Amino acid sequence: MPYTKQIDRRAPGCFIFLLDQSDSMNYPIAGRPGISKAQALADIVNDTLAMIIRRCSKERGEGPRPYYDIAVLGYSGQEARSLFTGALAGQWLVSVPDLFSCVLRREERHGSSMPVWFEPFGAGLTPMCAALDMAGSLASGWAQSHQDSFPPIIINITDGAATDGEPEKVQMWADRLRSLRTADGNLLLFNISISAVAQTTTTFPAAESELSDEWARGLFRMSSELPPLMRTAAERLGVQTRPGARGFVSNATPDAIVLALTVGTQVAQVDA
Structure with a gap:
């Protein structure tokens, strides 16, 4: 059985995060007055990176173990680029120990001093095809050299349609990504749409009929079906899923983004 x-x-x-950094990300996010989508997304993904590092820390006084390679790409204007800076500038995929040792700065959040690896940003257009292309290059090379590993997981978070290709082209890139594989299964592609307007959030739908507009249905078609361990993780968090549920969240609030990232990074690991 795959994905075991x-x-x-x-x-x-391997986790690859794709973050929309177009100009519209400067607008407020639904459910958090006064907080831009760009700021909310930066906070949530920085916190997710910290959570992943904590998962990899097993012994007191010992640094995190190299259980994951991670990329965080921002896309805006005409390109996708790595958001790592400082000692990690110019690197695309970095190991957890390197991420742990190269925090950009720390800030008070959630009542604690939290690490920050990248800052919020929003300007220009939405080159999603460029982001999917770059993610494919990274995932393809990684999968070829890690055939005995769980397949790469790509999580794309956006608030709008691609500006560098028609829906058919975006779907083509998504299909190419999902065709990449290791011996344990095909690459998993998640998509999360966020909004400035409070609307009904749809989490891990199993059919296009559960979605109200064609843009959301397109992101649904791009997304991978949830493997059993992720459906189980979703249900532990209170989200009931049906067979065929896909890794897509429509009109995501900040809390829904956190939930989707928690489920999307849920991979069984051993203390070795």
């Missing part, structure tokens, strides 16, 4: 490989130092996992 456990993560360890010999068979690490």
Whole structure:
């Protein structure tokens, strides 16, 4: 059965986050008055990186183990680029220990001092095809050299349609991504749409008929079906899923983004 490989130092996992950084991300996010979509997204993904690092820290006084390679790409204007700066500037995929040792700065959030690796940004257009292309290059190379690992997971978070290709072209890139594989299964592609207007959030739908507009239905078609371990993780968090549920969230609030990232990064790991 695919998607059963456990993560360890010999068979690490791979997470690639794609963050829309177009101009519309400067507008407020639904459910958080006074907070822009760009700021909310930066906070949530920085917190997610910290959560992943905590998962990899097993012994007191020991640094995190290299259980994952991680990329965080921002896309705006005409390009996709790595959001890592400082000592990680120019790098695309970095290991958890390198991420742990290269925090940009720390800030008070959630009543604690939280690490920050990248800052919020929003300007220009939405080159989603460029982002999917770059993610494909990274995931393809990683999968070829990690055939014994759980397949790469790509999570795309956006508030609008691609400006560098028609829907058919975006779907083509998504299909190419989902065709990449390791011995444990095909790459998993998640999509999360966020909004400035309070609307009904749809989490992990199983059919296009559950969605109200064609843009959301297009993102649904791009997304991978949730493997059993992720459906189980969703249900533990209170989200009931049906067979065929896909890794897509429509009109996501900040809380829904956090939930989707928690489920989307849920991979079994062992202390090795």
